[in-house]
Amino acid sequence: MHPHRHPLHLLFAQLGLAADHASIDAFIRTHAPLPPAVRLEDAPFWRPAQSELLREERDEDADWAEAVDLLDAELRRAP
Template sequence: MERPIHRFSELFKQLGLLADDASIASFLMQHAPLPGAVALEDAPFWTPAQATLLREEILRDADWAEVVDQLNKALRAEE
């Protein structure tokens, strides 16, 4: 059985964030760069529910793991 392929915008929707291109770009500009010592799910800008979602997806290597990794890389791009 193939794993579903999720889009970056779908992760933003899962996190309860605006998911259009301009909103995603704005979010990344506002929160990047995330320091290397801070785990993605521990970033101070997440709500507890968002942090839990990210933590669960990273730990379980679930369907969302690849796109969560993309978000992690995008938030660290300016380091």
């Protein structure tokens, strides 16, 4: 049985952010690159509830963990 995987645009929707391709690209361009010493969920641009969601999903290796890891990787790339 394969775990359920969520695409990145659904993670954005879950975070209460615009989830269309252009908005996701703009978000990543605006906030990348995230410094190596900053954990994704501790980045200053998240609201507290967003940060908590990201932390919980990663810590629990939950259904959303793969999408969270993908977002983290995208935000680590230099523009």
